Amino acid sequence: MNSHVLRRTFAIAAIAAVAVVAGCGTSTDTGEAANNSAADSGSSSSAEAGDSSSSAESSSAEASSEAPADSGEKITLTVATFNDFGYTDDLLAGFTAAHPNITVVHNKAATSNDARANYFQKLGKKGLADVEAIEIDWLPEVMQYSDLLAEVPADLKSRWLDWKVQDATDKDGRLIGYGTDVGPEAICYRSDLFAAAGLPTDRADVAKLLDGDWANYFSVGQKYVDATGKAWFDSAGGTYQGMINQVAAAYEDPSSGAIVATDNADVKKIYDQILAASAKQSAHLGQWSDDWSAGMQNGAYATMLCPAWMQGVISGNAKDVTGWDIANVFPGGGGNWGGSYLTVPANGAHVEAAQELASWLTDPAQQIKAFANAGTFPSQVDALKDATLLDATNEFFNNAPVGQIFSDRAAAVTVSPFKGEHYFQVNDAMQQALTRVEDGTQSADESWNQWVSEVKAIG
Amino acid sequence: MSDTTLTPRRDAVSAARPAPPPPRRIGFANRVSRLDHKVAPYLYVSPFFLLFLVVGLFPIAYTAVISFMDWDMVRGTGTFIGFDQYAYVLAQPKFWIALRNTFSIFLLSSVPQIIIAIVIAAMLSQNLRAKTFWRMGVLVPYVIAPVAVALIFSNMFGDKYGLINTTLADLGIPAIPWHSDAFASHIAIATMVNFRWTGYNTLILLAAMQAIPGEYYEAATVDGAGRIRQFFSITLPGLKPTLIFVIVTSTIGGLQIFDEPRMYDQFGTGGANSQWLTISLYLYNIGWGEWNFGRAAALAWILFLIILAIGVINLLVTRSLVRDGTTAKARERRRSTLPPAAAATPVARQTQEKRR
Numbered sequence: 001m002n003s004h005v006l007r008r009t010f011a012i013a014a015i016a017a018v019a020v021v022a023g024c025g026t027s028t029d030t031g032e033a034a035n036n037s038a039a040d041s042g043s044s045s046s047a048e049a050g051d052s053s054s055s056a057e058s059s060s061a062e063a064s065s066e067a068p069a070d071s072g073e074k075i076t077l078t079v080a081t082f083n084d085f086g087y088t089d090d091l092l093a094g095f096t097a098a099h100p101n102i103t104v105v106h107n108k109a110a111t112s113n114d115a116r117a118n119y120f121q122k123l124g125k126k127g128l129a130d131v132e133a134i135e136i137d138w139l140p141e142v143m144q145y146s147d148l149l150a151e152v153p154a155d156l157k158s159r160w161l162d163w164k165v166q167d168a169t170d171k172d173g174r175l176i177g178y179g180t181d182v183g184p185e186a187i188c189y190r191s192d193l194f195a196a197a198g199l200p201t202d203r204a205d206v207a208k209l210l211d212g213d214w215a216n217y218f219s220v221g222q223k224y225v226d227a228t229g230k231a232w233f234d235s236a237g238g239t240y241q242g243m244i245n246q247v248a249a250a251y252e253d254p255s256s257g258a259i260v261a262t263d264n265a266d267v268k269k270i271y272d273q274i275l276a277a278s279a280k281q282s283a284h285l286g287q288w289s290d291d292w293s294a295g296m297q298n299g300a301y302a303t304m305l306c307p308a309w310m311q312g313v314i315s316g317n318a319k320d321v322t323g324w325d326i327a328n329v330f331p332g333g334g335g336n337w338g339g340s341y342l343t344v345p346a347n348g349a350h351v352e353a354a355q356e357l358a359s360w361l362t363d364p365a366q367q368i369k370a371f372a373n374a375g376t377f378p379s380q381v382d383a384l385k386d387a388t389l390l391d392a393t394n395e396f397f398n399n400a401p402v403g404q405i406f407s408d409r410a411a412a413v414t415v416s417p418f419k420g421e422h423y424f425q426v427n428d429a430m431q432q433a434l435t436r437v438e439d440g441t442q443s444a445d446e447s448w449n450q451w452v453s454e455v456k457a458i459g
Numbered sequence: 460m461s462d463t464t465l466t467p468r469r470d471a472v473s474a475a476r477p478a479p480p481p482p483r484r485i486g487f488a489n490r491v492s493r494l495d496h497k498v499a500p501y502l503y504v505s506p507f508f509l510l511f512l513v514v515g516l517f518p519i520a521y522t523a524v525i526s527f528m529d530w531d532m533v534r535g536t537g538t539f540i541g542f543d544q545y546a547y548v549l550a551q552p553k554f555w556i557a558l559r560n561t562f563s564i565f566l567l568s569s570v571p572q573i574i575i576a577i578v579i580a581a582m583l584s585q586n587l588r589a590k591t592f593w594r595m596g597v598l599v600p601y602v603i604a605p606v607a608v609a610l611i612f613s614n615m616f617g618d619k620y621g622l623i624n625t626t627l628a629d630l631g632i633p634a635i636p637w638h639s640d641a642f643a644s645h646i647a648i649a650t651m652v653n654f655r656w657t658g659y660n661t662l663i664l665l666a667a668m669q670a671i672p673g674e675y676y677e678a679a680t681v682d683g684a685g686r687i688r689q690f691f692s693i694t695l696p697g698l699k700p701t702l703i704f705v706i707v708t709s710t711i712g713g714l715q716i717f718d719e720p721r722m723y724d725q726f727g728t729g730g731a732n733s734q735w736l737t738i739s740l741y742l743y744n745i746g747w748g749e750w751n752f753g754r755a756a757a758l759a760w761i762l763f764l765i766i767l768a769i770g771v772i773n774l775l776v777t778r779s780l781v782r783d784g785t786t787a788k789a790r791e792r793r794r795s796t797l798p799p800a801a802a803a804t805p806v807a808r809q810t811q812e813k814r815r
Contacts, residue, residue: 286726288618290617
């Protein structure tokens with residue numbers, strides 16, 4: 001009897017010992033553990049996505065850490081991007097040609113969401129690629145951890161547009177992102193619908209017509225609505241985004257980081273202005289909804305804010321429409337929507353080589369090739385003057401000289417809006433507030449008050 | 460103290476070892492086979508529990524630790540702040556809206572789903588031509604990935620150009636605000652859930668129906684009971700244990716509903732006014748949208764406690780409904796003052812005895 005008990009305890013002890021060892025294995029990577037636990041209680045899909053991308057990352061990272069960092073030795077560098085940066089194998093082979101000892105492995109995540117989850121799970125720990133791409137939208141979060149990223153050499157700063165550099169520079173003045181592409185905004189419009197409303201249709205005339213501030217854009221819109229009874233722009237939310245990005249410090253105090261959104265007169269003014277206009281002029285189709293995509297095809301709205309990458313979205317959704325065109329103008333000055341950077345995690349195995357690669361990839365010569373491959377609009381000053389870029393036209397938009405137009409629009413951007421730690425929470429709440437008014441759930445005042453209370457609860 | 464008690468025992472063991480005489484091989488083999496009998500069953504079940512310990516229990520415990528902290532996910536550090544995260548979550552109007560939505564969607568999906576499943580199962584258990592075809596047919600929606608279901612249905616429930624609203628417009632009926640009215644959005648999401656799970660529940664109930672002895676129906680027919688009377692007096696009571704299983708699983712699934720509301724619009728954050736924000740979607744938004752894992756962990760534990768509470772209610776209801784021998788015994792055992800471990804040991808001993 002006694003020996004039974006002994007054996008049983010032994011067996012249990014052995015099992016426990018194994019478990020403790022296994023437990024230690026997981027606990028070293030605390031971030032992932034936290035992630036898994038939360039995933040366990042709620043979302044299966046996201047956890048799967050994270051896992052699949054992480055396994056790809058880690059295998060390549062191991063490959064790179066095997067080789068020593070000496071410049072003469074053979075090493076492997078990994079580059080992690082998402083969507084399509086235009087980095088083809090041919091383009092990357094150019095780097096290996098110049099550095100015969102370095103092999104470049106390119107890992108592409110399917111969506112930027114997968115890449116984002118992976119990035120923040122592994123930043124400061126193991127498993128990130130030597131060069132990691134990030135989206136401009138992640139910057140408020142990335143800047144909190146700028147110390148975990150290698151600094152971009154100071155002599156490169158003049159390579160990019162000023163505001164592109166400023167966005168990725170932290171409080172201490174360290175630039176941590178090698179700019180790749182930008183999304184300078186123009187106005188896309190339906191020339192056939194303009195003609196029906198008696199408005200000019202030529203893109204130079206339309207640019208002249210819409211040149212000015214937002215009040216002018218909305219007053220032209222009112223003419224269009226009066227003439228046709230149809231909507232002028234797609235949604236309050238999308239247009240608001242263009243307006244708020246022209247405010248240098250909309251939601252947070254750049255020096256203290258405190259949330260000032262609810263007391264900022266500029267925010268309230270834009271809120272009132274866009275909602276007054278949207279009551280009659282908006283198609284009330286939330287961006288990226290199925291209805292919004294369908295609206296490009298069936299003429300639900302006549303104009304929309306149009307960053308360079310929107311060309312593909314419009315031509316993809318409205319194949320049969322011949323009227324879409326682009327005017328070289330943006331109300332209230334310039335505006336940028338989207339764009340990406342390359343970053344080099346500071347704890348990588350080959351930081352110096354990785355910096356060299358990131359610098360090479362964002363060199364104007366390579367960026368022009370990437371533009372030719374994937375249409376990513378360059379953020380480098382010299383690339384914006386490149387003949388290949390300036391000569392680019394887009395057949396779908398009636399052969400509009402899109403290279404010239406967006407190059408001009410990129411030069412027109414003057415404000416680099418401050419986006420602190422809470423930018424996205426405040427902005428998401430604002431987008432929801434606008435949607436509540438647009439879909440008739442609440443009045444403008446009710447919705448504003450709810451937004452104020454939601455913003456007050458952040459922190 | 461412990462040393463003094465241990466040493467003699469060790470001596471006793473070492474003294475005992477040389478004692479077993481010559482046929483050492485047999486002794487060893489015997490010991491191995493006895494060990495096999497005793498330990499092997501635990502070894503066979505251990506992979507699951509080891510795996511559960513690593514990927515289940517450890518994360519759950521870790522979530523509890525994080526829920527008491529202001530946690531920085533990237534740096535992997537946090538400061539202990541007690542119950543602040545729980546207090547914050549419970550003070551959020553969004554949490555209560557999410558709770559309301561979760562229960563609303565759960566009721567709108569589970570109740571019709573089970574009723575329809577019973578009806579379909581009753582029809583399928585009749586003598587149909589091409590039985591297997593029909594029975595497999597009800598399972599097809601279950602095989603489709605939930606995200607695909609959500610995408611298809613999102614298209615149908617589009618506010619302006621969706622299939623349903625354009626059809627309604629053709630009939631001259633005003634469009635339904637699928638994405639702004641809370642109740643309409645709950646119905647739309649519940650429809651997706653029902654589409655996916657009704658067939659699955661039908662098959663389970665069908666299997667249970669087939670297990671009801673045919674003699675009952677024959678006797679009832681002789682007594683002159685009609686089809687409907689037979690259904691209510693024989694089929695339904697016979698389904699009770701299975702129904703309880705179905706209800707419990709659909710409760711757990713319903714309270715964790717995530718895929719469908721997440722895919723319901725292009726943002727996946729539960730609507731501009733949190734119209735279809737469910738608890739697990741809220742958790743996701745806090746964790747992966749705001750990277751606030753301390754708060755998300757607190758919410759995860761609150762959700763866990765809610766499910767636990769409902770599980771207990773389920774259990775109580777189950778006990779009062781099902782009255783067969785085994786559960787009655789279990790009830791008696793629970794009533795006795797013995798702690799569960801002590802109560803379990805005699806049973807374990809009995810089984811050992813039996814094996815010998």
